[in-house]
Amino acid sequence: PPARSSARDGGGRLQVVLPVAPDLSHTFIYREAVRMVRTDGNADLVVLERGLPDAPRHAESDAVAALGATVPRPGIVRRYVQVMRWLLLHPRRASRLLRMYRDDAGGIAGLFGKLPCREPRHPGNAFALASWLATRPPGPIHVYGSTYSANVVMGAAVLLDRPYSITSYVDFEFEYDHRMLRAKYDTSRFFRVCTAFCGERVRALVPGSVAERIPVILFGLDLDDWNDRAEPAGRGVLFSASRLVPKKGLHLLPPAIAALRDRGIDCEWRLAGDGPERVRLETLVAEHGIGDRVTFLGPITTADVHAELRRADLAVMPCIVAPDGERDGIPIFFTEAMALGVPVLTTPISGIPEIIEDGVSGFLVQPGDAVALAERLAEVLCDGDARAAVGARGREVVHETLDLDDAVRELLALVRAP
Secondary structure: OOOOOOOOOOOOOEEEEEEEEOOHHHHHHHHHHHHHHHHHOOEEEEEEEEOOOOOOOOHHHHHHHHHEEEOOOOOHHHHHHHHHHHHHHOHHHHHHHHHHHHOOOOOOHHHHOOHHHHOOOOHHHHHHHHHHHOOOOOOOEEEEOOOHHHHHHHHHHHHHOOOEEEEOOOHHHOOOOOOOHHHHHHHOOOEEEOOHHHHHHHHHHOOOOOHHHOOEOOOOEOOOOOOOOOOOOOOOEEEEEOOOOHHHOHHHHHHHHHHHHHOOOOOEEEEEOOOOOHHHHHHHHHHOOOHHHEEEEEOOOHHHHHHHHHHOOEEEOOOOOOOOOOOOOOOHHHHHHHHOOOOEEEOOOOOHHHOOOEOOOEEEOOOOOHHHHHHHHHHHHOOHHHHHHHHHHHHHHHHHHOEHHHHHHHHHHHHOOO
16 A cells, blocks of 8 residues: 555545445436546546446446446455555554544444455445555545445545545434444545535534535536426326335325325326335325326336426425434435426425425425325416426526536535645
């Protein structure tokens, strides 16, 4: 491994690190990371974990595959050679890393065991990442994700003595071994969040933290790809696209749609995505007798989401705070819908009110209330003028404030700052 990096001021070859690829739910990350590499001109794209080879692919995954390199997975012998080299050649850096894990739930022992060979998400893979990055020109590291990927990059940055920074989603609130939020804040140059709400949460979770080191940069869209407009036929088409997980609140839609049917209001719900909630949702659809009004599309590509949105009267996702505390930031599905002029109906949790004002740039309803959801759906579906006005204002908000290039320039300025 090389001695101290000469790139302490943000100069040198930037390494942009992704947790996994391909993955259908990481499109917003891939867009930004790829644009960072192309915009900077002196950067590499690095992938920590290879996704499932048979997973549906989209253009964003293909762009990552064209630019990115996956960190090699060492066998047991090679792993121990890597660990021993760092311990012997850079004992102070290695000792610093060990001290960071001394009081952690996973403990120091886990850094040296065989588990990292089997589990690419284990923080012990910091030794493999550091060994691999040591063969590349020195420079700053920027990692997407504040959970396991940040652990691996934090460890590698300590071993290499290179600056690093983090882009988080809402993952910083997840409970898991090696959470180490305090250490990640202390050792990184900055801890980027995607909403002002998330910034407040991080500051609450890390006492003494300052806003300047927790910059708020919302995820943007390549507006050239989302510059057309929706052309709904006015048949009451509701569209949702997401991972099928509790925090999306999708279980509230079957009873709400049944209530609309009972009131003689026609609508069709088209649902894209897959996940652990699918069986529950299919059961609820059957129990409420609305199978003729619901279509499960399964996982679809970004291009297919775009096409579905162009035909939709309303983009619907009644987000909630899940029983385990998990919540959304601002679902990228909302900004995609708004960019096309499709009005969004959702709830005022987390960072959602930062881009959606009720009755102005979207429609909001109290979370967890299927009756209130049905009432608001009925109101909106029966008022085409309101849908058109709100859709137009939502489009303005996204096109005025959520440009991908602006977000990338702001992020690169922080990464490259002296």
